[in-house]
Every structure is written in structure tokens, then in C-alpha cells.
Amino acid sequence: MYDIDREIMRLLPDAGTQSGYLDTPEIYRRLLESVPDKPSRKTIHRRLVKLESDGLVEMEQRGVASTWRRKAGSRGMAAKAGSMMTFDEALALQTLKRFSSHQIPELVAESMSSMFEVAEERLQRTNSDNERRYARWATKVAVESGGFALNYPAVDRQLFAIVSRALFEERKLRIVYRPRYNANNDRSKIVLPLGLVEVGRLVYFVGGTEGKEEHTMYRMDRLAHAEAMLDSFDYPASFSLEDYVKQQRRFDFVVEKELLLKLRFVEGAGDHLLEAPLSKDQKINRKDAALLVQGTVMLSQRLRWWLRSFGPNVEVLEPSSLRAELAAEAKALARIYGD
Incomplete structure (x- = not known):
């Protein structure tokens, strides 16, 4: 199958999951958005007729227009x-x-x-x-999340397909992004897609900006529009998505600094750390009914959320600044829930 045939098959609705058809002009328009070597409309129609004769697509005549869709199960393997x-x-x-x-x-x-x-x-x-x-x-067999189940916003499949394809082909993206503080934004911007990351059921893409070293995280469900441009870009050799996520801890939210964390767990709250350490240099000791744990971690909002989830069953021993911060929160909570 020619490359143009694969592109046509990719664009066509699948009869197994979709009821719609696309006419030839619409297929032509969509191909112009994704194929650098622009084929003619006649070439596209000729390829569609050939795909129909091969039993891979279906054609429905609507007036003078020919409309097309992919036969159910006619794709790939x-x-x-x-x-x-x-x-x-x-x-x-x-x-x-x-x-x-x-x-x-x-x-x-x-x-x-x-x-x-x-x-x-x-x-x-x-x-x-x-x-x-x-x-x-x-x-x-069943799978259940260990966290509290929330109804996370869904990602638009068509927008995801545009972003992921631009990421694969290393092409620039024109997007309209609507963050929480500007939910009605209609201004577009051009970004360089560098990676896709899922964090707790929320999907982000990491985007760069020409002329800037700092990268930005965009939540996919907040994309109002995405358009893959024909302009390609050189994927930066200096950027590593794994380093961005694992070492720089950018998805830990408001990462501050590395520190030695010392904790005291009671009521078995920290026993899972015996099998799933919080750091590579973790050390654990038992003292009476308590579990003493220490390790080098990154201070971040996510670390704070994790510590708060244990309530009174964890005590921060060090650093003193984090201990004081959580102690102030505990006093505020006592005032809220006091008599």
C-alpha cells in the first residue's frame, strides 16, 4: 500500500465504530494539513477508487458527491x-x-x-x-486504583490524535489553550511538542517555545484547538522527557529543593515503605511501636499531599522547616474542628 493510501485510511471513519462518511473534498482538505507532498484531488479520488476495488473502503453516492469510509476490520493486522x-x-x-x-x-x-x-x-x-x-x-481479574477515585476530565480524541501525531512527526503545533485563570482564551500560540505524560489520570503534553530554554506543561483537557503545521522543527538533543519527569520532578508541582526527610510512623502507616522505598538511600528502624524512616527526597507539593494523607499517623522529625509548616497546618485544622 502506498504512503498516500495509508494516510487516506488513517483519516477515514471506520464502519465498525462510526456511521459517518467523508466526501472527497474533505479528505483532500485534511490530507493537506498532514501530508508535506501535497497530492492532487484527482490523485486522491483515484486512490479511493482503488482502495474500494481492493475491498478496504466503502463508497456511498450522495447526489453528485462520492463519500467514503473504511470497512470494518479493514485496517492493519x-x-x-x-x-x-x-x-x-x-x-x-x-x-x-x-x-x-x-x-x-x-x-x-x-x-x-x-x-x-x-x-x-x-x-x-x-x-x-x-x-x-x-x-x-x-x-x-479486576484492577482497582489505590487512591480516591475522582471523575477526571476526558481528553478530546481528535485533539489527542493531532498532538500525538505532531509529536511523532516533530512538527510545530498551533494551539488555543485555556488555563483555569483564563478559561475563555481565544488567542493561539505556536509550540513545539516534546512529550506526553500522564499523571494521576490527567494527560499533559510538554511544549517548548522557539528561543526559550524553559518548557511548559499543558493539560490536554484544557486544549480548545490544536492544528499541526507543515513546518517541522529539530527536536532538541538537550531535552530528555525521562529526566524532565524523573530527575527534575516537574510533575511533582512546585518543586523546591532536595532534602533529608526523617519521619516517624505509627499504627502501621508506613509499613508499605518496607517494600516500596521513598528514596534509593532510605533507612528504616523500629523503635517501640513506631517505624522511623529517613531518605533524600525532593520537597514539593506532591510530597506535602502524601504526608497529609497519613493524618496523625506520621510525624515529620526533620527538616525543622517542614515540621513547623505542618504543625501550623495542624493548629489551623484544630481550630476548624474544635468546639
Whole structure:
């Protein structure tokens, strides 16, 4: 399949999940936004006719206009998987679909929707007790978040597709971003997409600005508009998303400085740190009924949120500044909840 055919197939609605069609002029317009070597409208129509003859797309005549969509299951591996997929493969795909509980896997999994459908059909065609056990497996496994469940805002799938594709192709993005303090903003800006990060079910993309070293985090659900430009950019060799997230701790929110944290846990509140240390240099001692823990961490809002979650079952011993800060909060809480 030619590259232009792949681009056309990517743009077309899928008959398995969508009822709409796109006419040739609209396909042409969308291709101009994403394909550097601009094909002619006649070339696109000729390729669509060829894809229809190959059984990959459907055409519906609406007046004088030809409209198109992708046949269900006609994309990628799914086109050949129906008769060859084993029960092991079908179970793996259905498990992946069910337990991809984060937003980014959910958003990218749309491109595999036809594979998931093939897997579901395969698991329904059981011919033995062993196959029936496979089919029941997904109902015997569950995943539950350890935190308090919140209803996080959903990310627009089309905007996510535009941003992720621009990130992949290293092309500039024109966006309209509406932060909490300016929810009606209509002014656009040009950013350089550098990475996608999911933090606690919120999806961010990290964007750079030409001429500036500092990078900015944009929440995907606050994007009002995104348009991939044909202009490419040189991905900065000096930028590492892993370093930005893991070392600079930019998603810990208001990162201040590195410090040696000493804590005293009671009532078993810190026992999970025996298996999941808070730092690489963590040290633990037991004293009477208390667990004493120390380690080098980054002071941040996220650290404060974590400490507050233990209530009276944790005491900050050091540093003295953080101890005083939490002590003042405890006094304020006592005033709120006092008689």
C-alpha cells in the first residue's frame, strides 16, 4: 500500500465504530494539513477508487458527491487476523483492552479497535471446555486504583490524535489553550511538542517555545484547538522527557529543593515503605511501636499531599522547616474542628 493510501485510511471513519462518511473534498482538505507532498484531488479520488476495488473502503453516492469510509476490520493486522488468531492472542488483546485504565492507553487503543473486535469474536467461538475457560478468564481479574477515585476530565480524541501525531512527526503545533485563570482564551500560540505524560489520570503534553530554554506543561483537557503545521522543527538533543519527569520532578508541582526527610510512623502507616522505598538511600528502624524512616527526597507539593494523607499517623522529625509548616497546618485544622 502506498504512503498516500495509508494516510487516506488513517483519516477515514471506520464502519465498525462510526456511521459517518467523508466526501472527497474533505479528505483532500485534511490530507493537506498532514501530508508535506501535497497530492492532487484527482490523485486522491483515484486512490479511493482503488482502495474500494481492493475491498478496504466503502463508497456511498450522495447526489453528485462520492463519500467514503473504511470497512470494518479493514485496517492493519485485523484484516488478516480473523481466521488466524489463537485463543491466547485473543485473550491477551481482550485483557489489554479491559485493563488499560489510563487515558493515554485508552486514547491510542482506538487504532486497535478492529483487532479488539476480532479478539472478542474469537473468544465467543468456543469449541471445548479449555476454550470456554479462556473466554471466562477476563471476568476473573479486576484492577482497582489505590487512591480516591475522582471523575477526571476526558481528553478530546481528535485533539489527542493531532498532538500525538505532531509529536511523532516533530512538527510545530498551533494551539488555543485555556488555563483555569483564563478559561475563555481565544488567542493561539505556536509550540513545539516534546512529550506526553500522564499523571494521576490527567494527560499533559510538554511544549517548548522557539528561543526559550524553559518548557511548559499543558493539560490536554484544557486544549480548545490544536492544528499541526507543515513546518517541522529539530527536536532538541538537550531535552530528555525521562529526566524532565524523573530527575527534575516537574510533575511533582512546585518543586523546591532536595532534602533529608526523617519521619516517624505509627499504627502501621508506613509499613508499605518496607517494600516500596521513598528514596534509593532510605533507612528504616523500629523503635517501640513506631517505624522511623529517613531518605533524600525532593520537597514539593506532591510530597506535602502524601504526608497529609497519613493524618496523625506520621510525624515529620526533620527538616525543622517542614515540621513547623505542618504543625501550623495542624493548629489551623484544630481550630476548624474544635468546639
